[in-house]
Amino acid sequence: MIRDQDTLDQLLATLSRFVRERLVPNEERIAGDDSIPPAIVAEMKELGLFGLSIPEEYGGLGLTMEEEVLCAFEIGQTAPAFRSIFGTNNGIGSQGIVMDGTEEQKRRYLPRLATGEMIASFALTEPDAGSDAASLRTTARRDGDHYVVNGTKRFITNAPEASIFTLMARTDPRDKGAGGISAFIVEADSPGLSLGRIDRKMGQQGAHTCDVILDDVRVPAANIIGGVEGRGFKTAMKVLDRGRLHISATCVGISERLIRDSVRYAAERVQFGKPIGEFQLVQAMLADSRTEAYAARCMVLDAARRKDQGLNVSTEAACCKLFASEAVGRIADRAVQIHGGAGYMADHGIERFYRDVRLFRIYEGTTQIQQLVIARNMLKDMA
Template sequence: MIDLLEEEQELVALVRRFIDREVKPEVQAKEHANEYPEAWIEQMKQLGIYGLAVPEAYGGTPVSMRCYARITEELARGWMSLAGAMGGHTVVVKLLTLFGTEEQKAQWLPKLATGEVRATMALTEPGGGSDLQAMLTTATRDGDDLVVRGSKTWITNARRAGLIALLCKTDPDAQPRHKGMSIVLATPGEGLEVSRDLPKLGYKGVESCELIFDNYRIPASAILGTTPGHGFAQMMKGLETGRIQVACRALGVAAAALEDSLKYAQERESFGKPIWKHQSVGNYLADMATKLTAARQLTYYAADRYDAGERCDMEAGMAKLFASEIAMEAALDAVRIHGGMGYSTEFDVERYFRDAPLMIVGEGTNEIQRNVIVGQLVARSGLD
């Protein structure tokens, strides 16, 4: 197993202390109030979390994908919304680093490293969901500008993002359709409206918004890499990071569910003994721990392939698929173990149960992940 460097281990430990000391004692009240975690976001900036993927040359403190995975899990163990507040940001940093021009990198990466500017990505459309190639948002050339028309939905951090990696069609007539897509580095301005915050079951605190582009103008040089038509492939590479990140959010929720359940099962007694000694409860705990460990190893495997420079879209999809399903199981089992208290808003386990479904449907539904996985199985078999 590939271990973390000493400084990476120290960073993970630092984030864990931040979660245990600052977040966990206060998270329940903030989550129930749907309060934006401004102070915690500022602390995350100070910890360097927004610069974890930014190269040193641009002011970042880059870490391995395995280290990033561990940090994401710790944040989600405290509050899944905190991991969401830096997830899309990191994907945009990766996109800029891999595909941006030197001018684009110099313009954005130093500010992204400190969190002075925070980034998000805009893919999903109201009528498209996971079918990205069916998107209707267009960016039409008009002299030296692009004119963007269309809408996006479920965009995390949209009200606070200073940079939006917008996937849209620059050539609607291209065949195959994905050849006509580009990523536009959009910024808030005239013609871009954040129309509303979507009400949600869980994932509170950070906003998920609808965006409307109504004759929104931006220089054509804002296309990532400046050459149109590569956006779909670029975003698919970025989503390797995104899906590993979502898998790690799921790990954090599952870890918190297990942590709380193990503590409660040792403190709560029935029929004269701690409830963990009842076989039915003990079996839940054993299964939770086993599945969580398996999900971690699958996620670390995807992260290690990424660090090795190997293709990992299938592995990231597997990690996201398995870890998110395990998080949902663990959250439900935590409710079972807590009994009536698990249904009470006075305990954190009800929050885990509300947060867990996001990882099943977010960053490409698990049904889409299965399509990605089987497609890669066939392609890699050499028999298609």
């Protein structure tokens, strides 16, 4: 749902210019330095990027799902590490508070998340709990007005920069399933909370992940999201529906960037006396990529509009995540092929995108998990 087309058009134009003039020229720099320059982060804060999806009453822009994915299409036109630094504030890091938090929790944390004063992180994955999120082992034992939390979280995006963690822990040791899990807001400076070394990754340099270790961390009982035990897994799943649409839209943006670069190269690169874009086998790769990107864009927009209508989009979000993340992988592969030897070299940046996009098929639910979600929902609807 688009509330004010003129205002949205201005925002999208600003984002497009920011991506083109500030982010794209710095892609190689952040890949080499494995960090985003503070000046660029400050500009992101000024543009309101840390509060895109946070409600206006708490200082954010309060974008609808459709408006958010349109913004993600623009932001996706550059290296995904740029999006990562503010993405968790708009998605899995904050949405648990937005959707299920108490009013006190919202007023305490959301305004600072919206401005970027605080960075939020989502701590669900563990060494022995990834796709099987309900099997997590981190425990939270009630002790008076606090919970004592122990465990280790793994591959936590933005953990090195985080001010707070939306953290899942088992509050009922007798319930080994999803019903025993609760969601907490854990502040990063809590005594007993420490971080592992920053992970070395295949791609997305500049976007940091690491372990989060909790050793008798005392968390106020007031920081259990929603004030009720046993709802953490449901909160996580609701958060992931929105996050999957945002990630899908980012995949669309990157796909369109790669296609644009590939078309330009095919038009300029001459072999056998003419541009390689005139050869039908190259044209076939371009056409397949354009078709897949267009299909992914249409899927994401349709699912976003359904979500804005208040419909359950668990299946549609999973479809989008599955298709868009797989499509951008194929499109990146074709981009390398079209660029030939140049595509394998770091100078053109194509090989960097090829590595960067591989992660989209893994986090916020692997492709295989999306297939299970889709099929189980279909069977549930039939029953």
